[in-house]
Amino acid sequence: MNYLLMIYQNEAEVDGLNESAVKTLHADYMAYTQSIVQSGNFKAGDALQRTSAATTVRVRNGKTLTTDGPFAETREQLAGYYLVEAKDLDQAITLAARIPSAKFGSIEVRPIRVFT
Amino acid sequence: MSASAIEPVFRNEAGRVLATLIRLVGDFDLAEEGLQDAFAAAVEQWPAEGIPGNPRAWLVNVGRHKAIDRLRRRVLHRAKRGELEAEAAVAAQVSPIDERDDGFGDDMLRLIFTCCHPALGPEAQVALTLRAVCGLTTPAVARAFLVSEETMAQRLVRAKQKIREAKIPYETPEPDRLDQRVEGVLAVIYLVFTEGYAVSSGANLMREDLAREAIRLARLVDGLLPGRPAIQGLLALTLLHHARRKARTTAEGDIVLLEDQDRHLWDYTEIAEGLELVDRALGKPGHPSSYAVQAAIAALHARAPRREATDWPQIVGLYEVLLRLYPSPVVELNHAAAVSMVDGPARALDLLDALTARGTLAGYHLLPAVRADVLRRLGRREDARAAYREALALVKLEPERRLLERRLAELAEAAR
Numbered sequence: 001m002n003y004l005l006m007i008y009q010n011e012a013e014v015d016g017l018n019e020s021a022v023k024t025l026h027a028d029y030m031a032y033t034q035s036i037v038q039s040g041n042f043k044a045g046d047a048l049q050r051t052s053a054a055t056t057v058r059v060r061n062g063k064t065l066t067t068d069g070p071f072a073e074t075r076e077q078l079a080g081y082y083l084v085e086a087k088d089l090d091q092a093i094t095l096a097a098r099i100p101s102a103k104f105g106s107i108e109v110r111p112i113r114v115f116t
Numbered sequence: 117m118s119a120s121a122i123e124p125v126f127r128n129e130a131g132r133v134l135a136t137l138i139r140l141v142g143d144f145d146l147a148e149e150g151l152q153d154a155f156a157a158a159v160e161q162w163p164a165e166g167i168p169g170n171p172r173a174w175l176v177n178v179g180r181h182k183a184i185d186r187l188r189r190r191v192l193h194r195a196k197r198g199e200l201e202a203e204a205a206v207a208a209q210v211s212p213i214d215e216r217d218d219g220f221g222d223d224m225l226r227l228i229f230t231c232c233h234p235a236l237g238p239e240a241q242v243a244l245t246l247r248a249v250c251g252l253t254t255p256a257v258a259r260a261f262l263v264s265e266e267t268m269a270q271r272l273v274r275a276k277q278k279i280r281e282a283k284i285p286y287e288t289p290e291p292d293r294l295d296q297r298v299e300g301v302l303a304v305i306y307l308v309f310t311e312g313y314a315v316s317s318g319a320n321l322m323r324e325d326l327a328r329e330a331i332r333l334a335r336l337v338d339g340l341l342p343g344r345p346a347i348q349g350l351l352a353l354t355l356l357h358h359a360r361r362k363a364r365t366t367a368e369g370d371i372v373l374l375e376d377q378d379r380h381l382w383d384y385t386e387i388a389e390g391l392e393l394v395d396r397a398l399g400k401p402g403h404p405s406s407y408a409v410q411a412a413i414a415a416l417h418a419r420a421p422r423r424e425a426t427d428w429p430q431i432v433g434l435y436e437v438l439l440r441l442y443p444s445p446v447v448e449l450n451h452a453a454a455v456s457m458v459d460g461p462a463r464a465l466d467l468l469d470a471l472t473a474r475g476t477l478a479g480y481h482l483l484p485a486v487r488a489d490v491l492r493r494l495g496r497r498e499d500a501r502a503a504y505r506e507a508l509a510l511v512k513l514e515p516e517r518r519l520l521e522r523r524l525a526e527l528a529e530a531a532r
Contacts, residue, residue: 089282
């Protein structure tokens with residue numbers, strides 16, 4: 001079963017990290033990604049640009065409306081994701097708990113819907 | 117044989133049979149349907165043929181076959197698939213009955229851990245546990261939590277949907293996660309018990325049936341995972357409180373406070389079992405669980421033959437242990453009440469005023485109620501009356517309201 005692990009964290013908080021903390025975080029992410037590639041759980045994953053680079057698009061009455069910024073202003077913002085294969089929710093939760101940002105942000109675990 | 121002879125068999129076996137059927141047919145709903153079909157078949161056959169020697173195995177076997185029939189019909193019906201496809205679907209989903217493992221205990225644990233999975237909301241965990249593990253009907257679960265049948269049915273449907281869609285495993289957790297998951301199961305049992313011991317609102321103080329279900333669950337979990345002090349502590353706690361049920365209200369349903377209870381009405385069989393469990397739970401090394409400490413407090417009350425013989429200093433000491441290990445404003449309130457019995461009401465009032473000032477218990481009727489009691493003992497009648505009125509504005513349970521009104525009336529009389 002596939003799960004999307006969505007990484008939410010406070011952008012301002014992460015922007016405020018000092019150089020060595022950023023270095024450590026990057027190294028932790030590298031190590032984590034490598035470990036789930038090796039274990040065979042990794043399907044895809046990316047880090048996202050900040051929400052200041054986000055554009056929200058809606059189509060109403062055939063007209064495309066674009067607005068600056070993310071869909072909703074929240075305390076934590078989507079910062080990246082992993083798509084993983086796990087045998088069940090417990091394994092997906094274990095994988096999510098090991099994501100470095102889980103220590104200060106939060107990870108939303110969503111099963112991928114399969115259409116039959 | 118009558119239907120009334122079959123009923124208790126169903127009640128006893130429902131949880132275990134369902135637990136095994138879910139593992140065999142791989143789906144909660146299908147297993148429930150198979151179980152209902154098996155009960156219907158039993159009602160037809162058992163009166164004529166007698167209850168089988170092993171009713172559980174009979175029900176599992178019939179339930180599994182009925183579930184297979186349903187699954188086959190469903191596949192055939194959907195998009196007019198052929199017989200072969202139906203057989204393939206059954207083979208892919210349904211496991212054979214394994215004669216080697218008499219794993220009913222393991223299945224029961226799987227069911228309990230699935231119903232109490234932390235990915236489900238606490239309300240859903242409680243509802244699903246009462247429905248699936250205890251075998252209560254949906255209307256009965258709805259009544260227990262004062263919601264409509266439709267609301268409860270929906271809550272159960274959503275919970276089962278999440279189990280299926282998020283693939284919550286039907287497994288006993290890995291050893292490294294077992295302690296944490298047991299905590300979750302105990303929290304569900306504790307919720308069921310407290311709702312049964314002191315209902316949150318309404319006309320009656322207790323829901324004995326719910327309290328009994330909680331004890332049954334705690335006993336079951338203690339049997340399946342023996343020797344765990346947190347489970348023993350919770351079972352002890354529920355037994356020691358439940359043992360006082362007959363003394364807790366008058367025939368008219370009015371509350372009798374612990375100090376005024378007729379101790380002959382206590383259930384000393386349950387007390388004896390509870391006391392032994394407390395000793396075992398506290399005898400293990402490491403930090404005691406919150407349940408074990410609470411049970412130890414209940415044990416001190418249970419051991420006192422008269423209220424004057426209550427060991428209040430030790431009770432205060434145990435509340436201080438609780439405050440250190442598991443701090444909470446409700447424990448602080450109970451601690452203050454116990455302090456009033458050792459150091460007097462003035463010292464307790466200081467603690468209560470500090471607690472009130474922090475505002476964490478705002479809206480909880482027992483805070484002004486305890487404060488009123490302490491003020492009354494200090495002879496501060498006007499302040500006590502004001503506190504009783506404050507508590508009355510917050511109380512939701514009828515017998516508690518009557519108790520507070522009685523106290524208020526006594527104060528008015530004494531003033532005259």
